[in-house]
Amino acid sequence: MNRYFKTMRLFWTTSLAAEMEYRTNFLISSFTSLGNLAGSIFLIHLIFQRVPEIEGWSFDQSLLVMGFFTMLGGVANTVLRVNLSRIVQHVREGTMDFILLKPIDSQFHLSVRRFISWGIPDIAYGILIVLYAGMRLGLGPLEYAAALLPLAAGLVTLYSLWFMLGATSIWFVKVHNVTYVLSNLLAAGRFPIALYPVAMRLFFTFIVPVAFLTTVPAQAMLGRADWLWLIGAAVFAAVAFLASRMFWHFALRHYTSASS
Amino acid sequence: MAVIEAKNLTKRFRVADKKPGLWHTLKHFVNRRYRLIEAVREVSFSIEPGEIVGFLGPNGAGKTTTLKMLTGLIHPSAGRVAVVGQTPFQRRHDFLHQITLVMGQKQQLIWDLPAMDSLKINASIYRIDPVEATRRIDELAGMLDLGEELQQPVRKLSLGQRMKAELLAALLHRPRVLFLDEPTLGLDINAQASVRDFLRAYNRQYKATILLTSHYMADITALCPRVMLIHEGKLMFDGSLDALSARFAPYRELNLEFRHEIAREQLESYGEVESAGGHAASLIVPRDRLTHILDELRNGFDVVDFTVTDPPIEQVIGRLFRTGSLEAAAL
Numbered sequence: 001m002n003r004y005f006k007t008m009r010l011f012w013t014t015s016l017a018a019e020m021e022y023r024t025n026f027l028i029s030s031f032t033s034l035g036n037l038a039g040s041i042f043l044i045h046l047i048f049q050r051v052p053e054i055e056g057w058s059f060d061q062s063l064l065v066m067g068f069f070t071m072l073g074g075v076a077n078t079v080l081r082v083n084l085s086r087i088v089q090h091v092r093e094g095t096m097d098f099i100l101l102k103p104i105d106s107q108f109h110l111s112v113r114r115f116i117s118w119g120i121p122d123i124a125y126g127i128l129i130v131l132y133a134g135m136r137l138g139l140g141p142l143e144y145a146a147a148l149l150p151l152a153a154g155l156v157t158l159y160s161l162w163f164m165l166g167a168t169s170i171w172f173v174k175v176h177n178v179t180y181v182l183s184n185l186l187a188a189g190r191f192p193i194a195l196y197p198v199a200m201r202l203f204f205t206f207i208v209p210v211a212f213l214t215t216v217p218a219q220a221m222l223g224r225a226d227w228l229w230l231i232g233a234a235v236f237a238a239v240a241f242l243a244s245r246m247f248w249h250f251a252l253r254h255y256t257s258a259s260s
Numbered sequence: 261m262a263v264i265e266a267k268n269l270t271k272r273f274r275v276a277d278k279k280p281g282l283w284h285t286l287k288h289f290v291n292r293r294y295r296l297i298e299a300v301r302e303v304s305f306s307i308e309p310g311e312i313v314g315f316l317g318p319n320g321a322g323k324t325t326t327l328k329m330l331t332g333l334i335h336p337s338a339g340r341v342a343v344v345g346q347t348p349f350q351r352r353h354d355f356l357h358q359i360t361l362v363m364g365q366k367q368q369l370i371w372d373l374p375a376m377d378s379l380k381i382n383a384s385i386y387r388i389d390p391v392e393a394t395r396r397i398d399e400l401a402g403m404l405d406l407g408e409e410l411q412q413p414v415r416k417l418s419l420g421q422r423m424k425a426e427l428l429a430a431l432l433h434r435p436r437v438l439f440l441d442e443p444t445l446g447l448d449i450n451a452q453a454s455v456r457d458f459l460r461a462y463n464r465q466y467k468a469t470i471l472l473t474s475h476y477m478a479d480i481t482a483l484c485p486r487v488m489l490i491h492e493g494k495l496m497f498d499g500s501l502d503a504l505s506a507r508f509a510p511y512r513e514l515n516l517e518f519r520h521e522i523a524r525e526q527l528e529s530y531g532e533v534e535s536a537g538g539h540a541a542s543l544i545v546p547r548d549r550l551t552h553i554l555d556e557l558r559n560g561f562d563v564v565d566f567t568v569t570d571p572p573i574e575q576v577i578g579r580l581f582r583t584g585s586l587e588a589a590a591l
Contacts, residue, residue, distance in 0.1 A: 097331075
């Protein structure tokens with residue numbers, strides 16, 4: 001296990017070093033994410049100016065959801081997008097062979113090979129928003145701790161879905177569009193799931209589990225989360241992760257029997 | 261005990277059978293037709309530890325497919341294969357620790373960073389502790405004549421330096437078996453020679469087994485006492501280079517010097533004229549008719565001097581693949 005951590009550290013430090021060759025990207029991305037964030041906050045601020053709460057969510061509570069969304073978006077930009085869109089490239093350029101011949105888990109290798117700093121501002125802003133909203137809501141350390149489990153489950157779920165989509169590039173060499181659709185669907189996570197019509201709520205819970213990613217952690221912090229939902233989030237994450245591993249092995253079997 | 265053992269190794273691919281054009285594209289979309297191609301057919305061989313074997317064949321002969329089955333990247337359709345006593349396709353970690361694959365047209369080093377960074381990553385993946393890794397890097401860098409280059413971003417290296425760095429990265433874990441697919445592709449003559457020298461030295465020093473494919477015959481003649489020739493998926497020959505040219509090149513080169521000036525046309529009935537002009541000419545003639553042709557020439561012309569040589573192996577192989585006379589020659 002130690003070797004995996006050490007290798008990951010090297011992966012990430014070398015990625016950062018490579019990225020430093022193009023430093024201005026970092027600055028630009030921290031400004032654009034700040035701009036995006038300001039826009040979204042302005043939007044919910046506008047909504048809540050007229051009504052104190054919608055479907056049981058106040059402005060501050062909605063801010064929590066927004067904070068988690070921003071954080072997850074940051075994580076997606078830092079490790080998920082950059083690595084999982086690479087699978088395509090490895091297949092097309094044949095460098096997948098090098099990865100398969102390394103004595104280290106290939107799913108691990110593909111998933112954490114790169115690390116890009118552009119998402120770090122988003123992670124930081126997300127944390128700041130959660131802290132700010134938490135302060136206004138008078139939440140204590142216990143409440144913050146309550147969000148950790150569903151947040152971790154949300155991350156694992158997000159990763160697993162993304163990885164499976166990326167892995168389909170073994171068959172369909174161009175899957176950029178698919179991950180693009182996923183990112184856009186996930187954008188629904190910036191508002192509490194209760195704000196959506198019932199049909200969409202079902203879709204975003206069971207089909208694309210956006211609800212588990214941002215709303216459930218916020219509910220956990222507010223002490224409103226059903227035990228059932230928390231367990232659901234954990235089970236969903238575990239199943240998704242296992243599915244991603246099984247799917248990867250299935251995809252590899254295909255790759256290794258079809259490629260020349 | 262052989263380090264590589266292949267028995268009736270076979271690989272069939274299912275390829276889509278589609279004619280060009282929109283109509284056929286639509287037809288193909290609705291009703292897919294496939295056909296099976298046999299990329300490798302019942303290939304058997306065995307390689308002993310420490311051997312350097314050249315793997316020859318025209319493009320599409322099945323070389324890369326065979327290499328991929330030996331490294332475990334693809335699953336054989338039939339037959340058995342064992343490398344270092346293991347089944348490659350399982351890709352068990354202790355198997356992967358003992359082999360390496362170098363591909364001339366693909367690279368594993370990180371483009372924007374010094375090769376040293378990629379080497380450290382490999383050291384960590386292969387569980388080589390940092391002190392030992394540094395020692396090995398120094399040693400291999402010395403053999404490859406690499407120094408400062410390892411500290412420069414890979415993208416700034418020349419093709420030759422990059423290939424050497426790739427070799428270093430591929431050998432850091434001291435594999436027992438090296439699979440090299442066109443390791444000198446695109447390199448200039450000097451770089452080719454130094455890669456060759458390195459491979460020979462590495463083979464001697466670590467008793468490593470090397471199986472290499474190359475389009476450059478110079479690589480093969482310089483490195484490989486033994487060659488395997490594959491054509492249309494079938495192993496046509498397995499043996500020494502000399503035996504190869506004796507078997508597939510039943511030709512000799514006849515260099516003649518005449519007392520009088522001679523024209524090309526005058527010689528064409530005797531054999532394939534390679535060059536003719538002034539008093540000298542050179543002919544390619546079948547080995548078994550050599551003496552007969554020589555007698556005829558001496559009867560017909562005033563021959564001052566002559567020499568007989570074997571045509572260079574490059575020519576032999578080149579002719580073989582050009583004329584496609586492989587099957588005929590092998591029978």
